[in-house]
Amino acid sequence: MSLDFLAGFTIFMLALIMVVSMVPGLLAGLESSGIDYDAVAYRTGVILVEDPGWPVYPPWEMNDLAHKGEIERIGLAVSKETPNILLSTKVKKFFEEGFFDQSDYRNKAIFGDIPYSYNFSLNISHPDASYELKQTGNPLPPGYGYIRRVVKIKEPAVAVIGSDSRYNDTTLNSSILRTFTVQLNFNELLDPERGPAYRIDPRTEPVNVTITDFGAYLPANDEATLQSVTFWKMDPTRPIPQFTRIPFSYDTEDSDLYILLLDEESCNLKPEKEVANTISLVLKPAATSLFTLDQNSILDIRFVFDDSPDPQRTTLNGTYLYDYDNVPLSPLKPGVLEVAIW
Incomplete structure (x- = not known):
């Protein structure tokens, strides 16, 4: 009798452990959509400020409208070794009106499984204490996921x-x-x-x-x-x-x-x-x-x-x-990049 009880109790505990381990997976679909949007915004922000995009040489921002299809990934960083430091020529092309459409931003920057709405904004501080706001995307709704990244902008010499x-x-x-x-x-x-x-x-x-x-x-x-x-x-x-x-x-x-x-x-x-x-x-x-x-x-x-x-x-x-003695480098300009997804 004691052996039967021990065997039954063991089977019961194993079954209980399996059920408990499955419960989080069953409830995963009930998580709030805001957390998912925050995750997508975070991932998109990482791509934009930590990746130079593809192709690299020649850089993707040098493509015109006729060769826009050759751009595989939109990144704004100077290089992979310089996270949060953006190249001004990439920033200019990214926010250029009429160059990228909604499908381009979704497929080459957001990489989402669903057609997310988005709003990208970059607030650049200039040495004379003025500010420049660059923005593209849809108007912000009452609720959305977002990420802010403090960045610096490099200007060409x-x-x-x-x-x-x-x-x-x-x-x-x-x-x-x-x-x-x-x-x-x-x-x-x-x-x-x-x-x-x-x-x-x-x-x-x-x-x-x-x-x-x-x-x-x-x-x-x-x-x-x-x-x-x-x-x-x-x-x-x-x-x-x-x-x-x-x-x-x-x-x-x-x-x-x-x-x-x-x-x-x-x-x-x-x-x-x-x-x-x-x-x-x-x-x-x-x-x-x-x-x-x-x-x-x-x-x-x-x-x-x-x-x-x-x-x-x-x-x-x-x-x-044309070297570092004769060609001065401009100071890096501080800025704030915000990515909003919903």
């Missing part, structure tokens, strides 16, 4: 070249072409010891070169003729390294690849146009990705001035190093 005696060469023969070179040494720029948040990376950020006081290099003239802007590359690790001209559509304007402004007027890279005050070039990552550059490469951007058969009118000449 800009090389501003004013009047500088190093590039004001008055010793050249007047018949010799003036060539002003902006040189990027990728081995120095992509130094792994420098954190991605404080790195100049032409693979993911535009290269900005602005000559603000071109008139200082026109000692006896009102303007000079910019013949061309060409790109050259060299790999110093190869035997007998030398610069070779990069094949490119120099005579075709393409704002997805570059923007060249002469006295605020847009031109192609073979303008043969007179300029008096400012020269500005923005070379975008979509262009540098076509140059097959690696960490060992050196890239030259050459501005060639030619007023022949007349004597050269400008004294601008020499090589400007």
Whole structure:
């Protein structure tokens, strides 16, 4: 009798344990929807502020509407090594009106099983104490799940070249072409010891070169003729390294690849146009990705001035190093990203 009781009691306890272990699963569907929305908002926030998105090189934000389908994941981080530090070019594309539609945000940022409604907002604080609000999505309902993340925004570096005696060469023969070179040494720029948040990376950020006081290099003239802007590359690790001209559509304007402004007027890279005050070039990552550059490469951007058969009118000449000594990095801007899901 005692053995029968012991066996029965054991079976009863095992059955009781199984039932108790199953109860939480049976009640899982009764949990509040707000907790689920909070979880989706949290997951979406992690994707946006801790992931750079895909593709990475060239970065997804360089795709135009015709190639929007190639974007697999929308992330705003500078890199995976820099959580909560966002790249301004990614932020601009993310909030650009008319580029992404609701299905894009749901399929490439939220990754939900159901068509969630959403609202994304980013409040950016500027050094002058002003605020900038970027927002996209639906109006907020009375109840929703949300997450807030404190972030910082990285702006691309800009090389501003004013009047500088190093590039004001008055010793050249007047018949010799003036060539002003902006040189990027990728081995120095992509130094792994420098954190991605404080790195100049032409693979993911535009290269900005602005000559603000071109008139200082026109000692006896009102303007000079910019013949061309060409790109050259060299790999110093190869035997007998030398610069070779990069094949490119120099005579075709393409704002997805570059923007060249002469006295605020847009031109192609073979303008043969007179300029008096400012020269500005923005070379975008979509262009540098076509140059097959690696960490060992050196890239030259050459501005060639030619007023022949007349004597050269400008004294601008020499090589400007696009590096951490000459190109200042902008301070990171603080901000708050809020993701709301319902």
